[in-house]
Amino acid sequence: MTQLQLLCSFTGSNICWAFLLAVLTIPIYSLLLLMSNISRKGAHLHQLLPPGSQGWLPIVGETLEYARPNQSLSFMQRRVRRYGELFQSHLFGDRIIVSCNPKTNHFICQHEYKLFKSSYPRSFVSILGEKNVLALPKELHKKVRGALLSSFASSLRTKEYIKDISMTISRTLEQWDGRVICVQDELAKMAYVVAAKRLLGLNEHDPECQILQTLYFELIKGLISIPINFPGMAYHKSMRARTKIAKIIDDMISKRKAAHCNPLSQDFMDALIKLEEESSDAFVTREVTRDSILSVLFAGHDTVSKAMTCAVKYLSDNANVLEMLKKEHIRIEEQVKEGEDLAWDDYKSMTFSNNVVSEILRITNIAPGVFRDAVEDVDIDGLRIPKGCKVMAYFTLNHLDTSKFPDPFQFNPWRWQDKSLSEGTFMPFGGGPRLCPGNDFAKLQICIFLHHLVLKYRFKQIEEDQILYSPYIHFKRGLSTLFETIQ
Ligand code: HEM
Numbered sequence: 056m057t058q059l060q061l062l063c064s065f066t067g068s069n070i071c072w073a074f075l076l077a078v079l080t081i082p083i084y085s086l087l088l089l090m091s092n093i094s095r096k097g098a099h100l101h102q103l104l105p106p107g108s109q110g111w112l113p114i115v116g117e118t119l120e121y122a123r124p125n126q127s128l129s130f131m132q133r134r135v136r137r138y139g140e141l142f143q144s145h146l147f148g149d150r151i152i153v154s155c156n157p158k159t160n161h162f163i164c165q166h167e168y169k170l171f172k173s174s175y176p177r178s179f180v181s182i183l184g185e186k187n188v189l190a191l192p193k194e195l196h197k198k199v200r201g202a203l204l205s206s207f208a209s210s211l212r213t214k215e216y217i218k219d220i221s222m223t224i225s226r227t228l229e230q231w232d233g234r235v236i237c238v239q240d241e242l243a244k245m246a247y248v249v250a251a252k253r254l255l256g257l258n259e260h261d262p263e264c265q266i267l268q269t270l271y272f273e274l275i276k277g278l279i280s281i282p283i284n285f286p287g288m289a290y291h292k293s294m295r296a297r298t299k300i301a302k303i304i305d306d307m308i309s310k311r312k313a314a315h316c317n318p319l320s321q322d323f324m325d326a327l328i329k330l331e332e333e334s335s336d337a338f339v340t341r342e343v344t345r346d347s348i349l350s351v352l353f354a355g356h357d358t359v360s361k362a363m364t365c366a367v368k369y370l371s372d373n374a375n376v377l378e379m380l381k382k383e384h385i386r387i388e389e390q391v392k393e394g395e396d397l398a399w400d401d402y403k404s405m406t407f408s409n410n411v412v413s414e415i416l417r418i419t420n421i422a423p424g425v426f427r428d429a430v431e432d433v434d435i436d437g438l439r440i441p442k443g444c445k446v447m448a449y450f451t452l453n454h455l456d457t458s459k460f461p462d463p464f465q466f467n468p469w470r471w472q473d474k475s476l477s478e479g480t481f482m483p484f485g486g487g488p489r490l491c492p493g494n495d496f497a498k499l500q501i502c503i504f505l506h507h508l509v510l511k512y513r514f515k516q517i518e519e520d521q522i523l524y525s526p527y528i529h530f531k532r533g534l535s536t537l538f539e540t541i542q
């Protein structure tokens with residue numbers, strides 16, 4: 056390697072590195088591919104691997120094609136037509152078997168630990184941490200997940216908690232009056248503030264809060280990227296942001312431990328510190344605490360803000376939905392007692408709003424799918440997912456399936472009235488032991504956001520903007536929108 060390094064510093068170019076890497080990996084890679092095929096053929100003559108292609112480039116495989124703006128859906132559709140609902144590809148640095156079948160997707164999620172285990176692309180794991188919640192093995196995972204769920208169980212339904220979220224949201228919206236807002240960015244900030252407060256007890260005006268927010272913006276950009284650590288590449292920038300965030304979180308944990316604050320307060324950080332202190336065998340290490348916080352704060356705001364941004368877009372485009380929402384929230388407002396704020400029961404009685412949220416989740420596919428490793432050989436409909444192979448349960452096609460959701464690209468919240476669905480048809484929050492623990496927290500926030508938005512504001516998109524999937528959803532221009540208070 057030193058000779059290579061020498062050569063590279065000699066030419067002084069990063070491209071050189073990339074080139075050498077590619078040239079060196081192609082033959083090794085092809086050899087490995089050949090060997091793995093041969094050994095598989097020998098081992099399981101009677102069981103077929105799912106059909107598919109690996110693409111031509113080492114490391115990159117078919118990633119560029121999948122991640123090309125707005126091409127992920129047709130990428131999957133083409134392969135389903137050609138190979139069926141279980142096929143292989145090569146994405147994010149590894150060979151991967153993709154399932155687009157609702158029953159199989161449900162099966163994969165339900166058999167976490169036994170047949171499959173959560174396993175995210177390399178870039179994702181190095182950036183969110185080796186001990187991020189999605190990477191934790193069974194026992195640790197249960198403990199950390201338990202800490203998060205118990206902190207929600209003791210707070211989410213309380214008046215104080217909901218009022219606090221509601222205040223943050225209504226104050227943010229007040230600042231938008233009469234202005235053109237880049238909705239995508241402003242909602243990312245707002246959702247971040249809500250999550251940082253509820254999970255870590257950070258206040259909007261704390262210096263850490265604002266620094267962390269800027270760093271998360273950087274971090275998110277390289278989360279799903281080709282994991283090559285060259286200056287200038289998205290992955291490299293994300294890694295730098297990760298290092299800084301990890302340091303800030305470490306300091307926050309130390310401070311919180313030293314302060315020995317209110318034993319009754321129990322946000323996620325408190326619950327984790329308690330776990331760490333109670334685990335005598337150092338099972339729950341500082342690294343677990345820190346990476347859990349880092350990853351949950353990410354999962355807890357990036358998703359919610361995208362759902363809210365899409366809500367603004369879909370309500371701007373669908374006046375009938377906006378009207379119906381207004382009716383519902385006028386009723387809710389009348390039912391809230393004088394001088395009080397929204398409460399859990401109010402949220403629960405927002406039937407139409409909850410349908411709007413389902414429709415947003417269905418049509419936007421904020422989490423297009425989940426990533427796993429096969430722990431054992433798993434046979435599905437005569438095809439084998441070999442032990443050790445990466446798997447993606449891809450939900451998006453199920454959510455846009457014409458036979459389950461007629462006219463699937465039409466934003467139609469009414470389709471959710473009395474809808475009953477078979478297993479795997481609708482999985483916006485995943486399923487099984489890793490079902491999103493933030494799902495109620497997310498839906499509650501979106502409903503409160505809708506409440507303030509439709510009751511108090513008129514809003515109009517001021518330039519044409521479109522949703523783009525690359526492969527995760529975002530708006531090309533950030534959704535510039537004019538907001539005005541309704542008199
Ligand atoms: C609209 C918003 C959201 C969507 C669409 C969403 C989606 C998902 C999905 C699909 C998973 C499963 C991942 C897998 O099985 O591999 C997941 C897991 C997770 N989500 Fe969410 N999520 C949302 C909001 C939130 C919020 C607000 C939080 C904040 C606490 C959160 C925290 C987590 C955590 C910690 C996990 C990992 C769970 C585990 O491994 O047990 N999510 N989410």
Ligand SMILES: *[C@@H]1O[C@H](CO)[C@@H](O)[C@H](O)[C@H]1NC(C)=O
Binds near residue numbers: 125522523
């Ligand atoms: C990308 O796809 C979405 C929905 O699938 C669509 O609404 C949007 O207009 C597309 N964007 C572009 C730039 O074509």
